[in-house]
Amino acid sequence: MQAIKQAEKKTYQRDHQLTETVLEIIDSVRSRGDAALLELAQKFDHTDLKCVKVDRPTIEKAYTLVDQETVKHITFAADQIRWFAQQQLQCMQPLNIPSLIAGVELGHRLVPIENCGCYIPSGRYPLPSSALMSVVVAKVAGVKHVAACSPAFHGCGTIHPAVLVAMDIAGADDIYCMGGAQAIAAYAYGTETVRKVDLIVGPGNKFVTEAKRQVLGDVGIDSLAGPSEVLILADETANPTFVAIDLLGQAEHDPNAKPILVCTDAGVIERSMAELNRLLADLPTRDVATISWEDNGEVYLADSMEEAIALANQVAPEHLEVQTKEERQVAAQLYNYGSLFVGHYAPVAFGDFVSGTNHILPTMSTARYSNGLCVKTFIKTPFHQYVSQEGCRNLSESCMHFAQVEGLYAHRDSVRLRVE
Template structure:
């Protein structure tokens, strides 16, 4: 393997100042409730809110501020996400079986959480797609109450209209104008207006991620998200322009985005790198994308696609593209095991998954794809076990159970079985 371009710096750091800042914000929300949320909205978002909860009238008015083509695109994407989530749910089934031991029936039930909170980040541009990914999937899973929140946009004095429309189309039961670590605290511990949730999902900046880390245990979370990532496996058949623009599509997310190109053909690699520089001048997001590419871009030349697959599994990226000879692309895909979402083919940019293909775009980052999954229907569903035991079943299980209890020094456990036998 030959390193053609190395990253200049790490893309994510957790420092003591961040930890303390988030802890202070969360303590204030616990103590002051809504007043803290409104104060932080004024401080960070530069808006004075009448209240935290967004009224139905505000949501309805948002439709008049969004062009019809955008509304239709949101409806289309919601349909795609809903269809995929519904098909995923068919894989999750209750189980109830007769054990090999007579008198014992065992199984499990798939039970949705009662209440979840979906976080929708706000940055330089609105992110209605993130609203759809969390809310639609939660509703399909059967969550009884789905709350959604996003920070205020100063020019509107509330959540961006496109995001409000997406939240409404997705089916949010409650909408709150709040963001940052304070929103995570409100979800986790509740305020006068915000009911406590059981599970928090959705990406956010490093303050949101740190807040989710700190509330984990008091409430469930989907994952701890880092900067956006893409790894592209490409061979001699790859189109350098396609490779380059897909790198820039991730680079424009964040100056800290992680960008990796793994190629088997040096001429294609060099052409792709040249295209990155050329295309940078064509996109309005050049200021962000150029920093990300120059600081964090990594480029490797490998001997073959087998080595490329091994390297990709070591990186375990959020997004993994395979731009290789179509006659072997499925074979290569089968060798890949660690990724958040896989995009196979010369015409499969990550952008399709970000918005309209259907699978969720809230994905594991920072190599956590080695052991975790993106948001899906199962994120919102618990698997609760059960056992139905008759007198005969208790007798059939008694001896090995009592022996285990004695080995582990748990004598009341033993006697909970023994006394039943004696009765």
């Protein structure tokens, strides 16, 4: 393996100042509620709000501010995401079966979370797709009350109208104009206006991520998201233009985004880098993409496809593209990734917007042990057991012995008194 280009810096670092700043914001919202949210909206979003909850007239007005072509495509994407989530839900089944022990039945139920809060980031551009990815899936899972929030978008005085329309089409029950660590705190502890939730989902910047870390335990979270990533696995059949634009597609997300190319052909690497420079020159987002590529981009020449696959599984990227001759055979050997894009005509953009799989995915190598947002994120599987008198007798001897060994005598006697 030869490293042609390596990252110049780490894309995410947690520091003491960040921890303290977020802690102060959380404490302020927890103690002062709405008043803190309104002050922080003015401080961070430069927006003077009367209330963080977005009313129905504002949502309806958003439809008049968004062209009908955009509404049509938001609806198309929502339908795709909803359909895939419904198929996932059908794969999950309640369980109630006779045990190996006579007189005992074991199983689990599927119980949706009652209240969840979806966080939709807002930065350089509006992100209606992120509203669909979280809210639609929560509704399909059967969550009773789904809230959605996003910071005020510059120049709008509230959430960007395209994001508001997406939240509404997705089926959000409540919509709040709030962002940053203060939004996470409001979800976790509630305010006079914001309803406390049981689970917080959705990506965000380092302040959102740190806030989710700090409230974990008081409320559930989906994951701790870092900067977005792609790893492209390529061989001599890869189209250099496709490789280059897909690397830039990741780089334009954020200055901290991480685009990686692992290829078995030196010629493809050389031509891809030439194409990247050519395409970058005319890219409207080149300022961000250039920083991301120069600081975080990596390129590796692998001696074999086996070596390239091994590196991909080690990196465990958020997005993993396979642009190779034997694409399905290669894909079958990959197991650490958030979302897999197989074939020369499968860019990450499809998963980001319209294919139906979720784009809220594990980053920073956490795909080694976790997966992206899906219906099961919102569904608990609590266990149950039905035990008859016969089952009690059949389990009693082993159970009382365990209790005796562990010194839990009331446990032992709770069985003994039943069988005597």
